[in-house]
Structures are given as C-alpha cells and as structure tokens.
Amino acid sequence: GAVVSQHPSWVICKSGTSVKIECRSLDFQATTMFWYRQFPKQSLMLMATSNEGSKATYEQGVEKDKFLINHASLTLSTLTVTSAHPEDSSFYICSAGQGAIGYTFGSGTRLTVV
C-alpha cells in the first residue's frame, strides 16, 4: 500500500532557529501533498497544499514566509518553520494520496520550541 514517510518524528529547537520537516512518498508519486497542524486534543487544521513544481497554496491565516514549503520532486515535500517561536510548537503531519480512496498520512513531527 501507499506509504508516506515523515522525518523527523520529533525535534526540539531554540527560539529563532529554523526547522525543516520532510515528507516522502515511498512507493508512489505525489504531485500534491498536504501539510496539517494539530494542537493537543484538537483536530487537524490544513496549513497548505504543496504542489510539485509550483508554489504552495496556503490557507487563510497561515504565514507563507514563516512556513516555507518546497515540493521539488514527485516524492518529496518539505516544510521549513523559519525563526521558530514557542507558539509554533505543535504536531505537524503531512499527507499524500493516489486518488479519492483516502489519503495516507505521515507519522507526524512533534516540534517543541524552547
């Protein structure tokens, strides 16, 4: 079945530094990937849609300069949290799909900014 690998699983960084999270589709090509953010005990909120070879589409209220998305190949999308602050601490999850029969999710990245 479709597998999406997300790395790292967790990261702790200092305020002001940048963190890159990778999302890879291992056995299929994904022209589109999605990045979600999840706060504790809450649902997943879509941050942006990552499009291979073109600019990402960001949801309203998501700062594109803070959350940089690069989708340079058909199997890799990256999310970089720039100049991270404690309020950016969250669980970030990517997903990709091969059609309407559901999407496959990465295992998530827990970001803690100290």
Next chain:
Amino acid sequence: GEDVEQSLFLSVREGDSSVINCTYTDSSSTYLYWYKQEPGAGLQLLTYIFSNMDMKQDQRLTVLLNKKDKHLSLRIADTQTGDSAIYFCAEIPDTGRRALTFGSGTRLQVQP
C-alpha cells in the same frame, strides 16, 4: 461552511460495540472517511464509504451513511482495548480544494 462535527468522548467496556457519530455539511462529497489516530502518531485510514452507499461493512467495522440527514456513523463490534484512540470522520468538500476536512475527533476509551 465546512463544519464536520463529532461528539468528543465515548467510553465503552471491552467486548461491547462502539458507535461513533459524525455530522457533515457538504452533501456533494463523493467519499466520506474514517481515520484512527493513536497517541503521538499519524492518521490511519480505517475505512471509507462512497456517497451512493447506505452501508459498508469491513470485518468489525460498519459504516452507515444517511445522506438526507448528512449523518455518518462508525460501529466497532467487539471493541478491544487496542481500539482506544481518537477517531476522525472526514470529507473532501466540493470547494475545488482537494484536502480533507476533519471532524473534531472522538476519543474512544475502552475499559477492560
């Protein structure tokens, strides 16, 4: 709007059936989904139902769809402790955006 609503918490005893309910808003959604999330993990697709179906059964899971009331339910038969998790229903609204819209999630607690 694109609200998908679920009750927040359900507690059952091991061996009982669990029923998790969901109300969605976009009647044009072609597929509706149920995902499971264990603590600190990503989401696992449990099952989905095509919008022209009323029911779908997959081993211990039964999905019921009432399109008139925009109501979706997931029944887990013979609930086990390993079923303890958060369950999300989701749809892809007909907004041109292909991402899933999730419900708030139902935390299922299975007591031994």
